[in-house]
Amino acid sequence: MADLKLMKGNEALAEAAIRAGVDAYFGYPITPQSEVIEYLMSQQPEKRTGMVVLQAESEVAAINMVYGAASTGKKVMTSSSSPGISLKLEGISYLAGAELPAVIVNVVRGGPGLGTIQPSQADYFQSVKGGGHGDYKLYVLAPASVQEMSDFVADAFDIAFKYRAPVLILSDGLIGQMMEKVVLKDEKPRLSNEEIIKQYGSWAVTGKKDRERNIITSLDLQAEKMEARVHRLLKKYGQMEKEDLRYEEVHCEDAEYLFVAYGSSARIALKAVELAREKGIKAGLLRPITLFPFPKKQLFKLADQVKGMLSVELNAGQMVEDVRLAVEHKVPVEHFGRTGGIIHTPEEVLEALEQKIMNHGSIRHHKTRESGILQN
Amino acid sequence: MEVLDIIKPENQVFCKTKLMTDTSLSYCPGCGHGTAHNLTMEVIDELGIAENTIGVAPVGCSVLAYDFMNIDMTQAAHGRAPALATAISRLWPEKYVFTYQGDGDLAAIGTAETIHACNRGENIVIIFVNNGIYGMTGGQMAPTTLSGMKTSTSPYGRDVEKMGAPIRMTELISNLPGVYYATRQSVHTHKHARKAKKAIQKAFENTRLNKGLSFVEIVSNCNSGWKMTPNDANHWMEENMFPYFPLGDIKVDGKLKSVAQ
Structure with a gap:
């Protein structure tokens, strides 16, 4: 039976996160996307699925919590709106450099500066041209309906883990705030710690047991090694263009x-x-x-x-x-x-x-x- | 008797912990980081928790800590280690999670992350190496640089009227209810190193008992940044750093030992 609901875009995204078996959400309130963390908190996902939801002290802390969780192979996401995403860009660059899977949601409002809380698409450059420092790209999904706000959560995680790369859902205040009917997907169980260690043990930091130690870093002081890292990223972006264009x-x-x-x-x-x-x-x-x-x-x-x-x-x-x-x-x-x-x-x-x-x-x-x- | 006979395992009274790799340390000769690394790894080894420990490396001189510490580690953006540790500890509550940070990382750019991780009482260990200077970038002023101390960005000495007074981070965070253990140690002599090791051990035991945040400050030297020989640097540290950053426990088992200055 289809689970048909009338929901706000932000709420549909939050509900989809719980149902997609996401392990953690770290965020900081900002209009027009505060419903994401409000909805998550109201659902008590720690009880529903064991999902961790934490209100961080800042967007900067939130994206770095995402980095920490992603380092361990967990499915983790954050959301914010334009000024908050600007603050997260350092962390996003680190996620890309360290090749960590994560999902970031931007419910865009008008800028520059504090701008306005009304809808906008003025973060296109920031989203597709890098935004943060260094040679990296984000896989960027742009939902056009509440249904897609819901569907793209699981899609984004599939891509994030396929490539071990951060994925951005680029929404805006209109899609985030409006109510529409949405068919929700069935709840998927979260991976157990044992499953995570089995699937991502080749790279994730979960404790050095029966293997050599794993290290997550974006630092290569040797130029040749750093160039090799950049080439590895470029190869992923090339593959995204071939296989995952939508x-x-x-x-x-x-x-x-x-x-x-x-x-x-x-x-x-x-x-x-x-x-x-x-x-x-x-x-x-x-x-x-x-x-x-x-x-x-x-x-x-x-x-x-x-x-x-x-x-x-x-x-x-x-x-x-x-x-x-x-x-x-x-x-x-x-x-x-x-x-x-x-x-x-x-x-x-x-x-x-x-x-x-x-x-x-x-x-x-x-x-x-x-x-x-x-x-x- | 040959040398190899003497160093047979049964004759050894001490050996390097396997949790330190054989990679040459990137630290200046005489620097306290090597000892602080070694003590941390010895504690993890002796507690038998290496398989369940995840470390977070900072930005600063110890950015490459993961090259030397033979455990799973993730390297944080500048100042953000406590945020990473928060998430890891929340998602893997049975793991031992620690950050290893310097004074610029923890007490300047990462002040917010430090204070809020402490305030939430995250069940983690923070090891804070305070040498009163930015070593990696070449000797600039740190938030913990002493009054009057010359650095490349305070070439006429730190003027506290304009640059603020050095922050006593351990006293500051010890006032937060989430902090269970806060102590200040040093590793420049065997005696001090032994005490520091006990403090680190206590910190990891607190994690095992799910007691909340343990904060171990290690006042250390920076002979290259201070432009002194290692020996002079240690004497200078005793004479100048210790009066302002007095060694000893500040909070034990959730109770303040002395009033913060």
Whole structure:
């Protein structure tokens, strides 16, 4: 029987964590994602599944608790919102460097600085271009519904342990706060300590028993060793691109114009596709589900078919750069998005397509222009 | 009699613990870290808990502690060792978890993590080596640098009016209810090292009894950072560090022994 519920995105994510057999959650309250730790605390997961939930003294402490737990092969996660994620970036870089599996959730709010508590997608660069220091990437999943907030928890852990790498769920205040129906997965038991030692004993620090000691570190003072570590990471990222890219195409078969949008913007762009089709404009939507890996090849291919693309984002123009890189100037690519916590309407999005792409976009090998911010 | 006959196992009265690797220590000759490492590993060996111990290495001179300590170890970001230890101890309550940290790591950048792990009374051991200077980065001022002491970032001496007074971390945390045991030791003579070893032993026994947080400060030297010979550094430590950082137990079995200064 499907376990159908009406839930907030943040709560669905928290419930999914308990059901996915997560061993621990460490967090620090911040709007708009405090429901995650509140929900977890209300569920007393120590009693339900033995899951440890602890409110840390800061985001910095929380991500380092994640690092400690991940060092021992446990399934561990944290969540925060933009300013808090900035604080976690040092720890995230260490997780990547030390090759530790963990899941980090960012329910994005507007920035920079303290910014606003309203929804935003302005942390795209921070999420896919590294964010923290050093040569690393995060596997980034972008949920567009409460259902995906729930489903992506288990998916994220599968990837994190497949690659021994940190995975980011990049949500936003809209998806985190809104209520929607969600079908919850069945509860999976947590691994026992013996199972963890058996499965991850080759690297995890669980006590040196019947083997050589394990060491978790991101430090290699010898340049050659450090370069080898970076190459090992690059190999993982290459494999992610080959094996674990995820995206969704809507009405792309006959599309002449393409919206590219993820997360909450994808929902709005989807409505804009409907409005466009009603007006006789053949619009389609490509929704990257993973922001890294990014659907570069699919965009490159679609650039042979469509007359132009509009990257729709709740920010001043970030993903648009990756779309442009992917299509290699074959068609015009423009950005449209509101910032500061304002959510664009489908009508605004369609109007932007008409003005920025359709009125300019029939020429191939079109020179890209700087996209305007907050236009129309 | 040949040398090899003399060093037969049955003739040995002492040997290096197997929990210290054969890797050459990266510390300066005369530095207290080697002794502090060795004592910690001897205690873990003698208690028979090596298979159930997880150590957390810091950032600082002892960042490579995991190269020398032959047990499972994870290396923390600067100052965050108590946060790692918190999570490990919560998830593996039957394990012995310890951090090994210096003064910059524990008392400057990691102050919040230190205080809150202590306040929660995590069932862990914190070994805090305080030599009043940043050794690894080349002799800069530490939060525990003595008043008037010259370092590369206080070249005219620490001016407490502008730079604050050196922090007595052990007294500070001993006032938190979660701290079960807080002591200050030294390892610069055999006598002191023996006492320090007993303190470390008590700390790990507290973990076994699930008593909460044990905090062992080791006041140590930094002859290269202090620009002294090892011998002079030890004398200077006795004359200058010990009056400000007096040795001895501060809190035992959850009870304060002396009023914090």
